[in-house]
Amino acid sequence: xxxxxxxxxxxxxxxxxxxxxxxxxxxxxxxxxxxxxxxxxxxxxxxxxxxxxxxxxxxxxxxxxxxxxxxxxxxxxxxxxxxxxxxxxxxxxxxxxxxxxxxxxxxxxxxxxxxxxxxxxxxxxxxxxxxxxxxxxxxxxxxxxxxxxxxxxxxxxxxxxxxxxxxxxxxxxxxxxxxxxxxxxxxxxxxxxxxxxxxxxxxxxxxxxxxxxxxxxxxxxxxxxxxxxxxxxxxxxxxxxxxxxxxxxxxxxxxxxxxxxxxxxxxxxxxxxxxxxxxxxxxxxxxxxxxxxxxxxxxxxxxxxxxxxxxxxxxxxxxxxxxxxxxxxxxxxxxxxxxxxxxxxxxxxxxxxxxxxxxxxxxxxxxxxxxxxxxxxxxxxxxxxxxxxxxxxxxxxxx
Amino acid sequence: xxxxxxxxxxxxxxxxxxxxxxxxxxxxxxxxxxxxxxxxxxxxxxxxxxxxxxxxxxxxxxxxxxxxxxxxxxxxxxxxxxxxxxxxxxxxxxxxxxxxxxxxxxxxxxxxxxxxxxxxxxxxxxxxxxxxxxxxxxxxxxxxxxxxxxxxxxxxxxxxxxxxxxxxxxxxxxxxxxxxxxxxxxxxxxxxxxxxxxxxxxxxxxxxxxxxxxxxxxxxxxxxxxxxxxxxxxxxxxxxxxxxxxxxxxxxxxxxxxxxxxxxxxxxxxxxxxxxxxxxxxxxxxxxxxxxxxxxxxxxxxxxxxxxxxxxxxxxxxxxxxxxxxxxxxxxxxxxxxxxxxxxxxxxxxxxxxxxxxxxxxxxxxxxxxxxxxxxxxxxxxxxxxxxxxxxxxxxxxxxxxxx
Numbered sequence: 001x002x003x004x005x006x007x008x009x010x011x012x013x014x015x016x017x018x019x020x021x022x023x024x025x026x027x028x029x030x031x032x033x034x035x036x037x038x039x040x041x042x043x044x045x046x047x048x049x050x051x052x053x054x055x056x057x058x059x060x061x062x063x064x065x066x067x068x069x070x071x072x073x074x075x076x077x078x079x080x081x082x083x084x085x086x087x088x089x090x091x092x093x094x095x096x097x098x099x100x101x102x103x104x105x106x107x108x109x110x111x112x113x114x115x116x117x118x119x120x121x122x123x124x125x126x127x128x129x130x131x132x133x134x135x136x137x138x139x140x141x142x143x144x145x146x147x148x149x150x151x152x153x154x155x156x157x158x159x160x161x162x163x164x165x166x167x168x169x170x171x172x173x174x175x176x177x178x179x180x181x182x183x184x185x186x187x188x189x190x191x192x193x194x195x196x197x198x199x200x201x202x203x204x205x206x207x208x209x210x211x212x213x214x215x216x217x218x219x220x221x222x223x224x225x226x227x228x229x230x231x232x233x234x235x236x237x238x239x240x241x242x243x244x245x246x247x248x249x250x251x252x253x254x255x256x257x258x259x260x261x262x263x264x265x266x267x268x269x270x271x272x273x274x275x276x277x278x279x280x281x282x283x284x285x286x287x288x289x290x291x292x293x294x295x296x297x298x299x300x301x302x303x304x305x306x307x308x309x310x311x312x313x314x315x316x317x318x319x320x321x322x323x324x325x326x327x328x329x330x331x332x333x334x335x336x337x338x339x340x341x342x343x344x345x346x347x348x349x350x351x352x353x354x355x356x357x358x359x360x361x362x363x364x365x366x367x368x369x370x371x372x373x374x375x376x377x378x379x380x381x382x383x384x385x386x387x388x389x390x391x392x393x394x395x396x397x398x399x
Numbered sequence: 400x401x402x403x404x405x406x407x408x409x410x411x412x413x414x415x416x417x418x419x420x421x422x423x424x425x426x427x428x429x430x431x432x433x434x435x436x437x438x439x440x441x442x443x444x445x446x447x448x449x450x451x452x453x454x455x456x457x458x459x460x461x462x463x464x465x466x467x468x469x470x471x472x473x474x475x476x477x478x479x480x481x482x483x484x485x486x487x488x489x490x491x492x493x494x495x496x497x498x499x500x501x502x503x504x505x506x507x508x509x510x511x512x513x514x515x516x517x518x519x520x521x522x523x524x525x526x527x528x529x530x531x532x533x534x535x536x537x538x539x540x541x542x543x544x545x546x547x548x549x550x551x552x553x554x555x556x557x558x559x560x561x562x563x564x565x566x567x568x569x570x571x572x573x574x575x576x577x578x579x580x581x582x583x584x585x586x587x588x589x590x591x592x593x594x595x596x597x598x599x600x601x602x603x604x605x606x607x608x609x610x611x612x613x614x615x616x617x618x619x620x621x622x623x624x625x626x627x628x629x630x631x632x633x634x635x636x637x638x639x640x641x642x643x644x645x646x647x648x649x650x651x652x653x654x655x656x657x658x659x660x661x662x663x664x665x666x667x668x669x670x671x672x673x674x675x676x677x678x679x680x681x682x683x684x685x686x687x688x689x690x691x692x693x694x695x696x697x698x699x700x701x702x703x704x705x706x707x708x709x710x711x712x713x714x715x716x717x718x719x720x721x722x723x724x725x726x727x728x729x730x731x732x733x734x735x736x737x738x739x740x741x742x743x744x745x746x747x748x749x750x751x752x753x754x755x756x757x758x759x760x761x762x763x764x765x766x767x768x769x770x771x772x773x774x775x776x777x778x779x780x781x782x783x784x785x786x787x788x789x790x791x792x793x794x795x796x797x798x799x800x801x802x803x
Binding site for chain 1: 746749776777779780781783784785786787788790791793794797
């Protein structure tokens with residue numbers, strides 16, 4: 001995986017340079033859009049994210065949805081290869097017409113861009129079933145229940161469709177979402193978007209565990225791309241047209257940054273259940289040491305407290321359930337009180353949303369809840385990858 | 400709801416550079432002749448039907464005022480052909496290429512206002528083939544749109560006068576009723592008015608715009624502020640906004656009437672010319688006026704009266720007239736032209752149907768303050784669905800090689 005895919009026989013203008021093994025320019029590194037699974041799930045996590053949720057336009061029907069997915073597929077294949085979209089790109093069209101491509105990514109290269117598409121429950125639920133897909137709704141695709149400490153805002157939750165754009169350059173992800181949403185005008189429109197930076201997870205053994213805005217390492221126990229058994233068991237769906245796909249949970253988790261920053265180090269570590277520096281569990285060892293949840297301290301309390309985040313989120317507390325996490329930090333200005341509006345844009349992929357529900361339910365007593373609020377929530381069915389000649393979610397329409 | 404794919408056309412040369420002026424050629428050869436009599440209060444047309452192709456109207460003015468004669472499309476707005484400056488006792492001819500369909504005929508003695516004797520006129524027969532890239536077709540489109548602009552500004556003169564008269568006289572309820580109605584004609588041709596750089600700021604600047612440029616705050620929105628002064632005090636709580644007295648009212652009303660008259664004089668001047676670019680780019684410009692941060696969609700245009708939906712519809716109507724004046728040329732440009740026309744017909748209809756759910760000019764539109772964000776988003780989504788294909792119109796009209 002994660003092979004630096006050659007753009008190969010790129011044709012036309014602005015062709016991305018084929019990447020050879022000896023070519024070390026990281027801006028030219030790319031991922032093949034087509035394949036068994038969609039890219040952007042097990043792909044080594046890139047540095048930047050732009051995530052968009054869209055709603056189908058009122059009055060749109062099945063033909064609109066299929067044509068949109070086709071147009072997105074061909075544009076996504078161009079974008080991930082670092083090509084300009086359309087036939088005449090950003091500058092080679094008629095001076096009398098708006099350019100096909102908006103142009104801000106000219107010369108940047110693909111920067112490992114991946115584009116991952118998903119379908120929300122509301123797409124299958126629409127009154128009158130205008131898309132003719134209600135009968136194909138996956139059983140697992142049921143809206144998430146309410147959780148303790150949810151403060152969800154409708155305007156940054158849910159949506160009929162989603163696009164997750166990840167790359168190692170911020171302009172590249174913005175360009176991708178901007179152009180894909182432009183293609184959608186008249187068929188779908190943006191409902192909400194989230195700009196993220198600084199991956200907070202790793203999905204391959206070679207990646208360092210990054211830190212979230214609490215200053216702690218995040219995602220140490222993630223499902224990794226080289227763990228085929230775990231991927232089969234916990235990430236890839238195997239039911240009907242969704243086989244080879246996955247389910248994506250997106251949660252906007254606001255952090256009460258100012259309160260956290262006034263919390264003494266010892267308390268921060270007890271809340272998380274790990275040391276801040278090394279990331280080792282409080283039961284001892286180093287970052288990769290498995291926590292010993294049975295260990296007690298001299299005072300008789302658990303070394304890794306019963307309300308600590310690492311204990312409650314751990315597979316041992318959740319019948320072994322694991323998630324593939326792929327979240328990003330976000331900062332979105334400040335509120336009227338001068339507090340920084342920032343947090344974690346939590347993204348997890350799982351073969352069944354019930355996995356997320358189980359873990360999130362466990363987190364009800366998480367000491368971290370004092371410092372976070374879930375303000376946005378969405379769930380999407382992420383279809384398998386489009387094979388050559390296919391469009392995204394083609395199986396849904398042939399089922 | 401069909402959607403156009405990204406434009407996969409081959410880029411072509413600068414057939415585009417052609418810039419055409421809008422003079423009306425009234426060639427009478429080989430056409431059906433229909434007599435028209437324009438009186439002081441009527442417009443008698445000898446026959447209410449004709450066969451498609453060139454149709455010649457022989458217009459005689461038996462009234463006392465200078466008159467004009469119009470052939471309007473079935474929407475009663477778009478001008479298919481017009482002949483103006485027919486002196487009392489004189490006759491002039493108008494020849495227009497008419498496709499099968501329904502039209503209206505109307506005369507305009509005095510050359511201002513809505514006109515008199517509007518009657519239905521129908522054309523039967525075969526479609527008239529438009530030659531792609533045909534200069535005559537483009538000339539006709541420019542002439543048609545130029546005439547539309549002039550007639551809208553002419554109606555603006557009388558509509559504004561009715562509004563300012565009510566305002567001067569202190570009939571505030573009537574003035575508030577007429578405020579959005581008087582603006583319709585202006586909003587339909589806003590980009591053209593905007594071409595006269597000094598007039599638009601005087602006629603249509605919003606309070607923040609005028610202040611930012613250090614201009615006196617005048618025009619429609621100055622009067623709006625006075626008529627909805629409670630709203631103004633809420634919007635600008637730090638300011639001591641006082642009602643205008645009779646002299647103050649007369650001053651802003653006189654200035655607005657004068658500025659509108661200047662606009663009339665400019666668009667009716669001999670050197671007033673539009674190009675086909677002005678038409679197609681003006682169409683998209685009108686939609687941009689709606690979506691702008693200080694436009695109708697965010698509810699900033701009429702920030703005191705909340706009559707933004709009137710302006711919204713007027714902008715859409717103006718864009719549609721511009722589009723329809725070049726529609727046949729676009730449709731003749733291969734399958735790409737046909738697809739674009741089909742898409743635009745559908746999206747204009749959908750936009751107007753959505754706006755109609757909020758009211759009409761006649762019955763009144765709901766206050767835009769009652770339109771919540773979800774509903775505004777739906778209006779915005781439909782506006783995007785219309786704007787995106789409309790942005791291809793200039794290219795399709797001027798840039799596509801007819802041989803392709």
